[in-house]
Structures are given as C-alpha cells and as structure tokens.
Amino acid sequence: MHGDVLIQQLEYLVALARDRHFGRAARSCNVSQPTLSVAIRRLESELGVVIVRRGHRFEGFTDEGSRVVTWAHRILAERDELLADVERMQGRLSAMARVGAIPTSVPASPLLTDRFLHDNPAASMRIEALSSREIAVRLAEFEIDAGLTYLDSETPPGTRRFELYRERFVLLAPADEPIMAQDEVRWSEAAKLRLCALTPAMRNRRIIDGNMAADGARFRPAVEADTVGALFAHLAGRQLATVASHTWLYAFGVPGGLTARPMVRTGDGPAVGLIVLDREPKSIVAQALVTAATGVDFAGVLRDALDGWLEPAE
Structure with a gap:
C-alpha cells in the first residue's frame, strides 16, 4: 500500500x-x-x-x-484546471497561460497576448520561443497550454488546430545589392548572398532549405542562430542578408540600410496556427487562448504590415 x-x-x-x-x-x-x-x-x-x-x-x-x-505534470495541470474552472464559474480567470511559439511566430504573438489579456484582465501570459518539436513534447507533457506553430505533417497528433495565417517570405538585404532592384527574388538568387538563418533544428529553416533545393540551390548561411533577435542583430551594417518571415516586419520593421523584397511564392505558404491538446474536458486556459486567437485577424494585420514595408523596385 x-x-x-x-x-x-x-x-x-x-x-x-x-x-x-x-x-x-x-x-x-x-x-x-x-x-x-x-x-x-x-x-x-x-x-x-x-x-x-x-x-x-x-x-x-x-x-x-x-x-x-x-x-x-499531468496531475499539476489537472489541479490548475480545477482552480481555473472554479474561477470561470465565478466570472474571472487569473491563471497564467503558457504558450510555446516557434521563433517566426514570436513577433506576431503580441496579437494573441493583447486579446487574451483584454478578455481575461486578471490572467497573465508566458511566451517561450521553442522549436516545433519542443512544442509537441511540452504540450504532451502538460508543460504548456498551447503552441503557436506550423500546421503541417509535423504537427503532433491528438491536438486541435486553428489556422491563423499563411507565412510569406521576404528577402532583407542591403539596399545597394543589385538583386534588390527586382520586384521578386528567386530562391536560387538569394542563396548567392551572405545570409543569416535560423538553425536546422527550427522548422522554418527546414522549410527554407526545401524551397532553396526546389529552385536548384544549396543553402549555406554564413550565420546561424536560434532566435529572430540574434539574426536581426547581425544584419545591421554587416553586409548580411536574411530570408525572413513576414511576421518579423510586423514586429521589427526593416533595419536601417536594408530593404525588403518578396521571395517568389511557392503555393500558399506554410500555415501557422494555434494548437491545443484534444482532450475532454477541455482545458479552461487552452480554450480561452483559442477564443482569443480566433478573435483576431492575424492574416489581415500581418498582410497590412508587409504591404507597408514592401517598396516598389525602381
């Protein structure tokens, strides 16, 4: 016993x-x-x-x-859900919502945070930058409540998915690079520049590798990092370039001395969205995150930001 x-x-x-x-x-x-x-x-x-x-x-x-x-992890998560459910019945939610976000979605995460905190003013948020694989593991182990991640073949089973936007890619490079005079940039042409990129552990990098290979190019970046902030820090004044998700422009804009050009699109672009565990009873915190995420026009806000930064080629 x-x-x-x-x-x-x-x-x-x-x-x-x-x-x-x-x-x-x-x-x-x-x-x-x-x-x-x-x-x-x-x-x-x-x-x-x-x-x-x-x-x-x-x-x-x-x-x-x-x-x-x-x-x-599971027992403590259930304990937290009990407390959150009691709070919900009392008309409030003061729990901390824990969200794992792929690096390219982190710049768009304030759109979720703003809506969630508006709907639940007594609650709080924790955003952690994680790879898509780490999100899958930590969601299954109840260490996070939701993930902002790619919705594709690598999305873990046993989850509910809510698409928020389609990722688009832009080339950020020094304004005096001849390639930046084009309306669109081919992947094989971008590969010839001295590029910064996320590490191969990141799904975004594997997607970019695939696009490069499909256009007959081998992607060999000069600098690799596991955060968007580290990549942007390397761009200013160093004659480096990067293929960026359009979410980066929403949060950071275009660094001084650089300009942005759209990459040639290959289909609709990777889908990015919110995932939560598919279980009954549904998590109160996870459901509050779903309500907040689906109440925001992610695609429209990010598209407007992208259009505002894309200058027509001369």
Whole structure:
C-alpha cells in the first residue's frame, strides 16, 4: 500500500525536471535544498521506486522516474484546471497561460497576448520561443497550454488546430545589392548572398532549405542562430542578408540600410496556427487562448504590415 503523495512533492519534482539541478530547483520553489531533497526521497519511498539518479550532483531520472515526472505534470495541470474552472464559474480567470511559439511566430504573438489579456484582465501570459518539436513534447507533457506553430505533417497528433495565417517570405538585404532592384527574388538568387538563418533544428529553416533545393540551390548561411533577435542583430551594417518571415516586419520593421523584397511564392505558404491538446474536458486556459486567437485577424494585420514595408523596385 503506497503512502499519500502530496501536491508539494510533485511541484518539487517538476521544478527539478525543469532546472536539472537541486539547488536551482530549490531556489525556484523558495525552499532550502535539503527540504527539496527530503521531499523527493519521501516521494520515492511512498511510490516504492527510485526516481532520481544521484551522484555528486543531479544525473537525471530513472525510467520509472521519467514516468513519474510525466504524471506529475499531468496531475499539476489537472489541479490548475480545477482552480481555473472554479474561477470561470465565478466570472474571472487569473491563471497564467503558457504558450510555446516557434521563433517566426514570436513577433506576431503580441496579437494573441493583447486579446487574451483584454478578455481575461486578471490572467497573465508566458511566451517561450521553442522549436516545433519542443512544442509537441511540452504540450504532451502538460508543460504548456498551447503552441503557436506550423500546421503541417509535423504537427503532433491528438491536438486541435486553428489556422491563423499563411507565412510569406521576404528577402532583407542591403539596399545597394543589385538583386534588390527586382520586384521578386528567386530562391536560387538569394542563396548567392551572405545570409543569416535560423538553425536546422527550427522548422522554418527546414522549410527554407526545401524551397532553396526546389529552385536548384544549396543553402549555406554564413550565420546561424536560434532566435529572430540574434539574426536581426547581425544584419545591421554587416553586409548580411536574411530570408525572413513576414511576421518579423510586423514586429521589427526593416533595419536601417536594408530593404525588403518578396521571395517568389511557392503555393500558399506554410500555415501557422494555434494548437491545443484534444482532450475532454477541455482545458479552461487552452480554450480561452483559442477564443482569443480566433478573435483576431492575424492574416489581415500581418498582410497590412508587409504591404507597408514592401517598396516598389525602381
């Protein structure tokens, strides 16, 4: 017969899984390291399994421990849903909505944040820049409530999808580059420039690689980074260029000394939208995010921003 498992023990375990360090996990929980360690050892005793591999420092989880961590995320998520449902019945929502966003959607995320906080003024938002694969994993493990990500063959099963816009691509390059005198830029022509790009771990990069290959070019960027901010930081005054999602122009505009030209379009462009777990009962927080996202004209706002930055070629 197992002993009682306390919610606090699960919170400590989730903190350890997140921080991968006993000291940092304890600080994030506002307790001493011995308090956190004793609570997790007590949890192991009550469940009758070894959860944590220990040496001189944290060394990861056992197979049983990994399953316990997954259940801990789920139980805490259900606890949060209980509290959110009670709040909803009282006419308010004060929970934190956790959204994982692919880097190219982060610049458009304020459109979701503004509407969600307008609809739920007592709530708060956390936006984390994640790869599409990380979003799938963390959504399944109840570490986030929703994902802003590509809706394609890599979208995880067991989710509800809500398309918000179709991604368009533009070339940002120094205004004196001869290629920028064209109305549209071919992918193979852009590949000849010294380019910045997201890393291959990002779905956006894999899409760009595919477009380059389809036009007979091999994409070999001079600079790779895993955030949009890092790419923009490399553009100013360095004679570098990048193939950017049109969402970047909505948030950041065109850096000084550069100009923007549309890339030749290959179909309608990748679909980007909100995904949430398809489960019953539906998550109160996730449903509030769906209501907010589908209440905003993402496509129209982003299209207007793009049109405002695309100057006609001379």
